[in-house]
Amino acid sequence: MSIKGKAFIVGAYEHPTRHAPDKTVAQLHAEVAIGALEDAGLRKEDIDGYFCAGDAPGMGPLSMVDYLGLKVRHVDSTDTGGSSYLVHVAHAAEAIALGKCRIALITLAGRPKSEGMATGTAPRAGNPNLPELGFEYPYAPTVVNTYAMCAMRHMYQYGTTSEQLAWIKVAASHHAQHNPHALLREVVSVEDVLASPMIADPLHRLDCCVITDGGGAVIVAHPDVAKSLKRPLVRVIGAGEAVKGQLGGEVDLTYSGAAWSGPRAFAEAGVTPADIDYASIYDSFTITVLMQIEDLGFCEKGAGGRFVADGNLISGVGRLPFNTDGGGLCNNHPANRGGMTKIIEAVRQLRGEAHPAVQVKDCALALVQGTGGSLGLRHGSATLILERT
Secondary structure, three states: OOOOOOOEEEEEEEOOOOOOOOOOHHHHHHHHHHHHHHHHOOOHHHOOEEEOOOOOOOOOHHHHHHHHOOOOOEEEOOOOHHHHHHHHHHHHHHHHHOOOOOEEEEEEEEOOOOOOOOOOOOOOOOOOOOOOHHHHHHHOOOHHHHHHHHHHHHHHHHOOOHHHHHHHHHHHHHHHOOOOOOOOOOOOOHHHHHHOOEEEOOEEHHHEOOOEOEEEEEEEEOHHHHHHOOOOOEEEEEEEEEEEOOHHHOOOOOOOOHHHHHHHHHHHHOOOHHHOOEEEEOOOEHHHHHHHHHHOOOOOOOOHHHHHHHHOOOOOOOOOOEOOOOHHHHOOOEOOOOHHHHHHHHHHHHHOOOOOOOOOOOOOEEEEEEEEEOOOOOEEEEEEEEEEO
16 A cells, blocks of 8 residues: 555654653653644644554553553554654554544654663673574674674775765764754864774774664644644655565675665655655664665665765755754764654754754755664664655
C-alpha cells in the first residue's frame, strides 16, 4: 500500500535541554508530547494512536500510554534504533490510511549525558541471547570502532581522506552557531577536526556525535485533520525501510541500508535525488553521513568525499544543505537515537521556520534519512520524503 499523500506531519517539538539530571525519561517523553500538541494546536484527547521505541521506559507503549493519560486505539513499538522514528512516521501513515487511527503521537526521550555514557569507546555487555554474541563479542567491538572500520575501508577502496570527512563536521558547525540550543556552537575548521584526539583510527573526537539528554516528538494526522489546523502543511509522500546485516559473511563495509531504503522512498514519492531541496542525514559519525549520501544517490559510490568537500553541505553555499540545526555532530543526539531530530528539522525547513541564516530558500521537498544499530555490524535504515503543500 502506498502512503503517498495519506498523512501529514502536523506537530513537531524538540526539547530545548541537553542536560536533564533533574528529570526522568518518562517526564521528558511527557514534555515533548505537550510541546508537539501545542505546536499542532491539538489536545491530548485528540490522540488516538501512540508510537514509541526502545527508549521508552517500562513496557514501552503500555507504560507510556498509561503515564501520559492517553486513550488510544492503535499502538506501535517498532524498534530499529535511531531509525525507529522515521519508521514510525511511515507506520503511522499506514495506520491512518487503514482507519486504525487519525492522529498519531510519536515520542523520543533519553538521558545518556546524565547517565554518564561515553562516545561508544568501551565494549558493552552483551545480551547472552543475541545470536551474534559468540561470534563478535570475543573481539570486544565498541560503537566507535565498528564505524571506524567502515571509514578505513572506504578510504582504502575509494581514496577518501580524513580532510574530506572533516568537512561534514565543519558544515554542521556552521549551522549550529545559529542554534541557541545546540550543545556545540563554535564554528570549527578542517584543521580543528584533524587536530582533535584520535578515538578510533581514522575517526577523531570531532568526527563523533555529541552525547545529550532530551528528546522530541512529532504528530502525524489524517489529511482532513491537517487541513483543519492553522499550521503549514507537510505531507508524507514516500517512505522506505531496510535492514542490513552480515549477509552470511559477505560483508561489504562501504555501503549502508540506505542503498535499499532510499530507492524505495524515492520510487513511492515519484521524485529523484536531484529534486531534493534539503536533507536531514543521520550523523552519528562523519562517515555515516558520507556513506548515506552516496547510497541515497546524491553522488556516485566512492565520490562522497569529493561531494562533501569545500562546504557543499552548508546552507546557502553548497549543493545539498544538510542538518541545518547542527545535527547530531553539534546540536543534539538524545538517547543516542538521532532520527527524531532529523524529522523535526526537516519539518522546520518545509514550514519556513528554520533559523533565517540557514533557511533553504523555497524549500519544497525534504529527505530524512536515519540509521539505527551499527554501520559496521547490523543496522536498520529508514528514508522519508516530505513535501510542503
